[in-house]
Amino acid sequence: MTDTPYVERAPGDLLTAEDWNQVQLKIYADIRATAQAAADGVTHVAGADNADHLEGKDLNALTEEVTRRVLDQVRGRTGYQQLFKMLRKDDVTELEHQLGSCPLVDVYELDYFKVACREDDETRLAWATFYLHHRTERRVRVRDASNNQVAVDIQPKDFPELGIPFADLLTRYRVPYTDSSTLDDLETEFWKAFFKGPNDQFGDDTYCHSPWFERCCKQNTTVEQLKAGGDWNDLLFQFRPRRTLNFPAGPGSGTDNQVPIPAPANVMIQHLDLNRTAVWFRGDAVHGGPEAGQVADYLQGEYGNELAVMILLKA
Structure with missing residues (x-):
């Protein structure tokens, strides 16, 4: 692996989508070149029929698997976390993210959808x-x-x-x-x-x-x-995971006295310090989706007391 940064950026600079694409391509090329050099250096193998494979994987499959693992580690080191939580009424969920800063927090409701189990x-x-x-x-x-x-x-x-x-x-x-x-x-x-x-x-x-x-x-x-x-x-x-726009709602037909509904509804977020964030919801869980009524019948009493969410954190 090279000691030269794949994409040169100073502290605090924005990592764009184009930068991330370049990083992925260069990581893949670097891993493939390293794997190929290692394979070329092999002078003896236990099974000649499997000489160009490792654990049943050829060079392309092996490179893709290693690249996926490296990119997952890169995501973690850049301060991105994806969490799946079941929030419960009146309970505060404490997220110990250890990011060393107050991260941007985005919450998506996990819709219940009809399946054949x-x-x-x-x-x-x-x-x-x-x-x-x-x-x-x-x-x-x-x-x-x-x-x-x-x-x-x-x-x-x-x-x-x-x-x-x-x-x-x-x-x-x-x-x-x-x-x-x-x-x-x-x-x-x-x-x-x-x-x-x-x-x-x-x-x-x-x-x-x-x-x-x-x-x-x-x-x-x-x-x-x-x-x-x-x-x-x-x-x-x-x-x-569904994130809605904050559509206005409330009493009256005009827009002056209407207030926006948070998305997902009722979810509150508060940073406790640089390494911990609290998440909870007030009142009953407000579920959305095109079949919310049927889901409510299916979940019965738990419907208003639990809210399944995906939480994204980015430092």
Whole structure:
């Protein structure tokens, strides 16, 4: 690796999107060149058929994986944090970010969305905040509580595709695996890592996986088999963080006596010192989204007492 900065900037300068793109490209090129030089220097290998691979990965795959890991570390060192928290009525959540300054704080409500959960040999209709599924599962038919068959749109209609590649999240949350790892074991270890502090532990009814995932887990499908079948890059982690504009609301029809609603509603933020920030919400949780009424019926009493959020911190 070079001792020369990829993008020369003085303290306090703004890191633009163009700068970040240049950093990513130069990191990738640097890692690839280093890996290639190391490979060229090998004079003896245990298995000649696997001479150009390491743990089953060729140079391109190895470079991409190492680059993802390096970029995740770079994000952390630049003072960016992404947290998933379950705020509860009248409870103050203290974020110990240790950034050494009062960070910019942005809060997104995590919408509950309709999914088809598959567990215990049963497919059920549910509302989730986190969902693992295959890219091909765009609409799934399932029976509701009244035993009526309904269609569930895993991907919303007339909207860009949602979902983060599962492999990227395994890298971000440092879940180790090899080609012989099974999807079932990977999912178990991922949820453990994902709900580990500083993230909160969400309730079992807020996350699940799809029928496709369940089938592969039961068959002990390995990473190698998923890659060979072209499915590895089609495994998606879906969540729906929503940040609304502050639309005016309040008494009267004019704008003079109307007040803006915070987004998400009722969430308060206060910096305690340079390393700690407090977050809480007042009154009942105000949920949004196009199907808020149905979600309220699903969550019943907990609906007004809990608010699932994604919090972004940037020093």
